[in-house]
Amino acid sequence: MTNNRSTDWNAEQSAELYRIRDWGAGYFDLSSEGEVTISAPCGDQRATVKLNDIIRGIRERGYDTPVQLRIENLLEDRITQLNESFARAIADNGYNAQYRGVFPIKVNQQAYVIEQIARVGERYHHGLEAGSKPELMIALAETRGTDSIIVCNGYKDRDFIDLGLRANQLGVRCFFVAETLDEIALIIERSRKLGVEPNIGFRIKLSTKVKGHWEADSGERSIFGLSIIQVMEGVKLLKRENMLHCLKMLHCHLGSQLPDIDNICEGVREACRYYTDLVGEGAPMGWMDMGGGLAVDYDGSNSTGGYSKNYSVDEYCQSIVRTTREMLDPEGIAHPMLVTESGRATVAYSSILLFNILDVSHFDPMALPASLPDDVHSQVAALFVCAERLSEENIEQSYSSAIELRQRVRDLFATGDIRLAELAMAENIYYGLMQRIAAMAEGLEADGKEISEHLANLRQARADIYYGNFSLFQSLPDNWALQQLFPVMPLSRLDEKPNREAVIADITCDCDGKMDRFIGRDGGPSKTLPLHEFNHGDDYCIGVFLVGAYQETLGSLHNLFGDNHAISVRINADGSFDLAHEIEADDADEVLRTVEYESLYLFNSFRNRAEKAVQDGRIAPADRRQILADYSRCLSGNTYFER
Ligand code: PLP
Numbered sequence: 271m272t273n274n275r276s277t278d279w280n281a282e283q284s285a286e287l288y289r290i291r292d293w294g295a296g297y298f299d300l301s302s303e304g305e306v307t308i309s310a311p312c313g314d315q316r317a318t319v320k321l322n323d324i325i326r327g328i329r330e331r332g333y334d335t336p337v338q339l340r341i342e343n344l345l346e347d348r349i350t351q352l353n354e355s356f357a358r359a360i361a362d363n364g365y366n367a368q369y370r371g372v373f374p375i376k377v378n379q380q381a382y383v384i385e386q387i388a389r390v391g392e393r394y395h396h397g398l399e400a401g402s403k404p405e406l407m408i409a410l411a412e413t414r415g416t417d418s419i420i421v422c423n424g425y426k427d428r429d430f431i432d433l434g435l436r437a438n439q440l441g442v443r444c445f446f447v448a449e450t451l452d453e454i455a456l457i458i459e460r461s462r463k464l465g466v467e468p469n470i471g472f473r474i475k476l477s478t479k480v481k482g483h484w485e486a487d488s489g490e491r492s493i494f495g496l497s498i499i500q501v502m503e504g505v506k507l508l509k510r511e512n513m514l515h516c517l518k519m520l521h522c523h524l525g526s527q528l529p530d531i532d533n534i535c536e537g538v539r540e541a542c543r544y545y546t547d548l549v550g551e552g553a554p555m556g557w558m559d560m561g562g563g564l565a566v567d568y569d570g571s572n573s574t575g576g577y578s579k580n581y582s583v584d585e586y587c588q589s590i591v592r593t594t595r596e597m598l599d600p601e602g603i604a605h606p607m608l609v610t611e612s613g614r615a616t617v618a619y620s621s622i623l624l625f626n627i628l629d630v631s632h633f634d635p636m637a638l639p640a641s642l643p644d645d646v647h648s649q650v651a652a653l654f655v656c657a658e659r660l661s662e663e664n665i666e667q668s669y670s671s672a673i674e675l676r677q678r679v680r681d682l683f684a685t686g687d688i689r690l691a692e693l694a695m696a697e698n699i700y701y702g703l704m705q706r707i708a709a710m711a712e713g714l715e716a717d718g719k720e721i722s723e724h725l726a727n728l729r730q731a732r733a734d735i736y737y738g739n740f741s742l743f744q745s746l747p748d749n750w751a752l753q754q755l756f757p758v759m760p761l762s763r764l765d766e767k768p769n770r771e772a773v774i775a776d777i778t779c780d781c782d783g784k785m786d787r788f789i790g791r792d793g794g795p796s797k798t799l800p801l802h803e804f805n806h807g808d809d810y811c812i813g814v815f816l817v818g819a820y821q822e823t824l825g826s827l828h829n830l831f832g833d834n835h836a837i838s839v840r841i842n843a844d845g846s847f848d849l850a851h852e853i854e855a856d857d858a859d860e861v862l863r864t865v866e867y868e869s870l871y872l873f874n875s876f877r878n879r880a881e882k883a884v885q886d887g888r889i890a891p892a893d894r895r896q897i898l899a900d901y902s903r904c905l906s907g908n909t910y911f912e913r
Contacts, residue, residue: 278767279765279766279767280302280304280765281300281301281302281303281304281764281765282300282302283767284300284304284759284764284765284768285299285300287768287791287800288300288757288759288789289569289570289757289789289791289793290306290757290759291570292567292569292570292571292572292793293567293568293569293570293757293789293815293816294570294757294815295567295619296309297309297310297344297347297619298815300764301320303765304762304763304764304765304766305320305321305322305764306320306321306322306759306761306764306813307319307320307321308320308321308324308341308344308841310341310343310344310347310841311343311344311346311347311350312343312841312842312843313843315843317841317842317843317844317845318845319841319845319847321622321761321813322761322762323847324339324839324847325337325339325624325761325811327847327849328835328837328849331849333835333837333852333854334626334912334913335624335625335626335739335811336623336624336625336626336739336740336745336834336835336855336910337623337624337625337834337835337836337837338621338622338623338624338745338817338822338833338834338835338836338837339621339622339623339624339837339839340382340383340620340621340818340836340837340838340839340851341620341621341622341838341839341841342386342620342838342839342840342841342850343840343841344619344620345383345386345387345390345616345617345619345620345818346386346390348615348616348617348619348620349371349373349387349390349391349394349396349616350390350394351583352371352564352583352587352610352612352615352616353369353371353391353394353396355583355584355586355587355588356369356371356587356590356591356608357369358584358587359584359587359588359590359591359592360591360608362588362591363588363591363592363595364595365591365594365595365605365608366604366605367604367605367606367607367608368607368608369587369607369608369609369610370395370396370397370417370418370419370607370608370609371391371394371396371397371609371610371611371612372396372397372398372399372418372419372420372421372559372609372610372611373387373391373396373397373398373399373611373612373613373616373617374398374399374401374423374562374611374613375398375399375400375401375405375408375409376401376405376613376820376823377562377613377614377616377617377819377820377823378613378617378818378819378820378822378823379405379408379822379823380822380823380836381408382836382838382851382853383617383620383818384398384408384412385412387616387617388412388413388414389414391414391418392414392415392418395415395417395418395419396418397409397413397418397419397420397421398412398413398418398420398421399420399421399422399423399611400420400421400422400423400424401422401423401424402424402430403427403429403430403433406420406422406430406433406434407433410433410437410442413442416441416442416443418443419443419444419445419609420434420437420442420443420444420445421445421447421471421519421521421559421609421611422434422444422445422446422447423447423449423473423494423521424449424494425449425450425453426446426449426453426456426457427456428456428460431446431456431457431460431461431468432460432464434446434468435460435461435464435466435468436464436466438466438467438468438469439466443469444469445469445470445471445518445519445521445557445559446468446469446470446471447471447472447473447519447521447559448470448471448472448473448496448504449473449494449495449496450496450500451496451500451503451504451507454470454504454507454508455507457470458507458508458511458513461513461516467516468516469516469518469519470508470513470516470517470518470519471517471518471519471520471521471557471559472496472501472504472517472519472520472521472544472548473494473495473496473521473522473523474495474496474501474520474521474522474541474544475494475495475496475497475522476522476524476537476540476541477540478524478533478536478537478540479533480524480525480528480530480533480537480563481528481529481530481533481574481576482525482527482528482529482530482565482574482576483526483527483576483577483752483754494523495521495522495523501544501548505517505548505551505553508553509551509552514551514552514553515553515554517548517553517554517555518553518554518555518556518557519555519556519557519558519559519609520541520544520545520548520555520557520558520559520606521559521561522537522540522541522544522559522560522561523560523561523562523563523611524537524560524561524563525563526562526563526613526614527563527565527566527576527577527579527614528563528564528565528579529565529573529574529575529576529577529578529579529580530574530579530580531579531580531581531585531586531589534560534563534581534586534589534590535589535593537560538560538589538590538593538594538597539593539597541558541560542558542593542594542597542598543597545558545598545603545606546597546598546601546603549603555606556604556606556607557606557607557609558594558606558607558608558609559609559610559611560590560608560609560610560611561610561611562610562611562612562613562614563612564583564586564610564612564614564615565578565579565614565615566579566614566615566618566619566816566819567579568618568754568755568756568757568789568816569755569757569789569793569794569795570757570789570793571793571794573793575793575794577754577755578793583615590608590610591608594606594608613819613820614818614819614820616819617818617819618816618817618818618819619815619816619818620818621816621817621818621821621822622813622814622815622817623740623745623746623813623814623817623821623834624761624811624812624813624814625738625739625740625745625811625812625814626738626739626809626810626811626812626913627736627737627738627739627804627808627810627811627812628737628738628739628777628911629736629737629804629806630734630735630736630737630770630772630804631734631735631737632734633701633705633731633732633733633734633735634705636698636701636702636705637702638654638657638658638699638702638703639654639695639698639699642654642695646692646695647679647682647687647688647692649675649678649679649682649696650679650688650692650695650696650699652675653672653675653676653679653696653699653700653703654699656668656671656672656675656703657672657699657702657703657706660703660706660707660710662710662714665707665710665711665714665721665725666722666725668703668707669704669707669724669725672700672703672704672707675696675700676696676697676700679692679693679696680693704728704731705731705732707725707728708725708728708729708731708732709732711725711726711728711729712729727797729771729797729798730773730786730797730798732771733771733772733773733786733797733798734770734771734772734773734801735772735773735774735775735784736772736773736774736775736801736804736812737774737775737776737777738774738775738776738777738812739777739910739911740776740777740834740910741776741777741778741783741825741828741829741831741910742776742778742782742783742784742785743776743778743780743783743825743826743827743828743829743831744825744826744827744828744831744832744833744834745814745817745821745822745825745834746785746814746817746821747820747821747824747825747826748820748821748824749785749787750782750783751824753787755787755788755789755795756814756815756816756817757789757814757815757816758774758785758788758789758799758812758813758814758815759799759812759813759815760801760802760810760811760812760813761811761812761813762809762810762811763802763810766802768800768801768802769800769802769803770800770801770802770803770804771798771799771800771801772798772799772800772801773785773786773797773798773799774786774799774812777831777910777911778828778829778831779829780828780829783828785799786798822836827861827864827865830858830861830862830865830909831861831909831910832855832856832857832858832860832861832909833853833855833856834855834910835852835853835854835855836851836852836853837849837851837852837853838850838851838852855908855909855910856908856909857905857906857907857908857909858904858905858906858907858908858909859905859906861909862905869905869906872905873898873901873902873905876898876901877898880894880897880898881894
């Protein structure tokens with residue numbers, strides 16, 4: 271292993287480079303020895319544990335990376351913080367009703383996570399939100415006590431509604447949030463049939479446009495909810511059916527990951543206007559649900575950027591409570607119970623993806639050939655001249671010429687005018703030239719000179735590819751699908767200067783399976799991540815933080831890479847930790863079953879092939895035994911690279 275420890279680099283510089291204190295929210299830090307630490311609330315105290323100690327402990331117990339590591343204390347702390355912040359805001363503002371949070375199950379449906387939320391949430395009457403029948407079944411089984419509520423969103427059919435009505439009979443307060451007029455009619459019909467009164471909420475499409483990733487889908491363009499006209503139709507329908515007394519909740523959801531507190535206040539003001547007028551129409555109301563949206567500062571920039579936020583949890587709660595009061599008091603409207611459906615802010619921090627680097631590809635500048643053969647095609651020669659004449663003055667021109675000349679050479683190959691050997695020579699010159707242009711552009715940028723965007727983007731073309739033992743599609747689907755930023759950093763050698771710029775490829779054989787958006791030094795996005803020189807055999811582990819929300823749920827079996835080991839750890843006040851819950855990674859046969867392959871069928875089919883090979887004299891009978899044993903072992907083995 272190369273040792274680049276130098277006196278001009280220390281852990282503090284790594285902390286700044288990877289911005290751990292900006293996105294770490296007080297949970298994650300870097301010690302002066304270069305160890306990533308987790309500061310975990312344990313009752314009234316906090317305990318600090320080295321992440322590498324946890325990884326070592328997990329490995330000693332037989333679980334190798336990739337691992338989804340969950341820290342129970344962090345999840346508990348998030349629920350506690352949210353509820354206590356609302357309680358403080360309610361007390362500070364003289365608000366006359368309470369807060370009832372609900373966790374949207376879709377954000378992390380893993381049984382152990384939901385159980386934990388239900389257990390910790392019990393003391394705050396924190397309930398659950400369900401968007402489908404299976405989620406409602408989970409909510410009905412997990413919700414504790416009779417003071418928590420269940421909020422049913424999404425399209426609801428007869429069975430969904432019947433299940434919610436039955437829950438009301440059992441003393442569980444279940445709200446049906448109506449998304450369409452037809453749904454209101456169905457709720458009325460089923461409630462008459464079963465003789466159970468429903469708690470109805472209207473989901474309103476607010477016109478407030480919000481900043482952030484989902485900007486285009488906010489306001490009137492939002493997919494779900496009732497338009498102004500439909501709200502009035504719904505009121506008329508309930509009046510006609512003598513069921514207006516069942517309309518108890520106003521619901522809205524401005525969007526997920528709302529970065530700007532001003533948008534949230536604006537949304538609350540608009541929601542309060544609807545609330546006031548629904549009370550005016552004679553509905554009892556009593557509940558106002560502002561949906562999800564409490565953001566996570568993924569990039570630590572504390573800004574209105576798409577993966578950040580410009581407010582704290584306290585400011586969020588104060589804003590909702592204060593604005594509601596300010597809007598309703600002048601109208602003489604009683605304060606409603608306040609509900610929010612915070613998903614990502616509840617679970618994001620508690621989960622870390624850990625994977626090891628397997629290999630690396632370097633793209634260091636290639637030497638230009640000293641000369642070209644005399645009979646080389648003129649276009650290849652022109653590319654060579656372009657490379658030889660590159661200078662800071664003609665850098666832009668050289669860049670455009672290189673692209674043009676390379677295309678011409680490729681066209682010549684397609685028409686048979688040059689041969690493969692000449693094409694390869696041209697490609698070599700082209701790559702060498704581009705790498706020199708990229709290096710020169712970086713130098714100019716470092717000297718404070720302005721460079722064009724395409725030159726700046728070349729940094730990525732020079733970046734190493736670090737191959738990580740994970741699947742982006744399984745473990746970080748939002749990085750792939752939405753280009754979402756997550757904090758990523760190495761977990762070792764943090765007292766050593768990272769002297770390589772890298773993108774990280776996963777082990778699916780898909781060109782989309784790569785991470786090439788990271789948090790840059792200035793907090794903005796960067797196409798590369800500084801990493802340390804990697805040598806084959808190094809134990810170099812990468813952590814991707816804040817991945818508890820949506821990632822586990824949306825992950826897919828692309829290339830049939832299954833779930834990682836999911837290990838839940840509880841950190842104790844004395845700094846020790848226990849493995850509280852362990853789920854082993856999917857075996858190959860479990861994954862194969864999801865695509866309707868039974869391992870017995872596969873094994874038998876392969877055995878027939880092996881037997882045929884014995885009969886044909888290709889292998890000896892003893893080889894057959896070994897080959898089948900290997901096949902069988904793979905069927906019950908991990909889907910990821912095993913060391
Ligand atoms: N509630 C509803 C209706 C949603 O659609 C969502 C997600 O988009 C949420 C809650 C959770 O949002 P977040 O994770 O931003 O808190």
